[in-house]
Amino acid sequence: MIEVLSNAALATVQDQGREGYLRYGVGTSGAMDRIALAVGNLLLGNDSGAAGIEIPMFPFRVRFTADVAFALTGADCAARLNDRPVLPWWTLQAREGDVLTLGVPTAGARCYLSLAGGVDVPVVLGSRSTQLRGEFGGHDGRALQKGDVLRAAQSAPDTKPADYAGFGVTAPARTLLQGAATPAAGPNETVVRVLPAAEYDAYDDASVQTFWRESWKVTPQSDRYGFRLAGAALKSRQPLEMRSHGIVPGVIQVPPSGQPIIQLRDAQPTGGYPKIGTVIEADLWRLAQARIGSTIRFAKTNYQEALDAEDELQWYLNKLRQLIGLHRSAPRLPT
Structure with a gap:
């Protein structure tokens, strides 16, 4: 075709x-x-x-x-x-x-x-x-x-x-809003909601504040495997050594450099870096449209809000399915 x-x-x-x-x-x-x-x-x-x-x-x-x-x-x-x-x-x-x-x-x-x-x-x-x-x-x-x-x-x-x-x-992007509590995106910026992950509490207070407050630049080393971000280095309270463990798209890992990596659709299924957060499933599509050189900001959310966001996404798709069905079934003028 x-x-x-x-x-x-x-x-x-x-x-x-x-x-x-x-x-x-x-x-x-x-x-x-x-x-x-x-x-x-x-x-x-x-x-x-x-x-x-x-x-x-x-x-x-x-x-x-x-x-x-x-x-x-x-x-x-x-x-x-x-x-x-x-x-x-x-x-x-x-x-x-x-x-x-x-x-x-x-x-x-x-x-x-x-x-x-x-x-x-x-x-x-x-x-x-x-x-x-x-x-x-x-x-x-x-x-x-x-x-x-x-x-x-x-x-x-x-x-x-x-x-x-x-x-x-x-x-x-014009229909699916992220809630009043989520900060508005700045110019050339993508805001995604994030759940704290397993090693979140291992990072010092200054790093945790930086993680939520600062914008992170999408570097040219980013691709379908993951977004490598640049910003202030995140520091753990003490050295972290971990065995490789299962990861999924959306997990935000922190390598020794302190610069976060967001795992994406082609990510390998295991990794050994500590996890500071996870982008919720309902916002992964927003990451896909972030350009190299643009910035990403993380908005803290909770498990129930993540579930609600997924429900809203499904509602949107179901509503489209109904509207498109009505369009197809409408009588058409002869050509």
């Missing part, structure tokens, strides 16, 4: 992730911004587990080799279908030979291209996600390259492209 025309680095096929294999040493992978991919699938009537293309480097171009409906979600990257502007969080019908061009984002860091039916690549360990470290899943276990051709999976027989194309939704 599409041919890749760019050699932009690190564009990969991703779905919602490879769950249930951490105990075997296999990371979760999956879309960094799981909400953007979920909304793209909702807009197109895809299965919730359908795969799309995650694009973190721009410009990026593809040619459609067949007629297919598509959706763009995530970063606003001034997209164009041939000469026609394409709005973010929007669906369109592409025709054979059309070229989609994604420019440098005006906001956000990652764009998601979803196709009606989902990107058709083999399922490996229950997921179509690309595992770059292990070189499996996705398209030959690697990032996409110029000349790669990807097919869309077969859509349901009772659906038509016109049922999906030509409408969009409001970006979740």
Whole structure:
């Protein structure tokens, strides 16, 4: 359905992730911004587990080799279908030979291209996600390259492209608020809610205050494996020596340098650095859209607030599902 025309680095096929294999040493992978991919699938009537293309480097171009409906979600990257502007969080019908061009984002860091039916690549360990470290899943276990051709999976027989194309939704950043107690983000800053983790009390009072009060810069050494942050060094009350133990995306570890690392979707499943906090699951998608050189600030939360945030996220997706269903079922004027 599409041919890749760019050699932009690190564009990969991703779905919602490879769950249930951490105990075997296999990371979760999956879309960094799981909400953007979920909304793209909702807009197109895809299965919730359908795969799309995650694009973190721009410009990026593809040619459609067949007629297919598509959706763009995530970063606003001034997209164009041939000469026609394409709005973010929007669906369109592409025709054979059309070229989609994604420019440098005006906001956000990652764009998601979803196709009606989902990107058709083999399922490996229950997921179509690309595992770059292990070189499996996705398209030959690697990032996409110029000349790669990807097919869309077969859509349901009772659906038509016109049922999906030509409408969009409001970006979740405008709808999903973080509560009055969460500080407002400054310019070029991302605020995420964090739960104190196992070794939180091992850090001295000044470091704990710094952790919550200061902004942390996302360094160029950041990627899908983790965000390496720069700021005032965090210091423990006494030297910490730990055996390797299980970790999950969102865990904030502190290596000997005192500069935090947030583990992300391609993180290895074990690590030996102490854990000062964990970004709640409901805010991981916000991290995905933080750019290199931007800043991150941590807002302290508790377990109940984390559960409430996850409930709000599910409410948002369910509400979208209902609204999109109403759009598809509405009578259409004859063409």
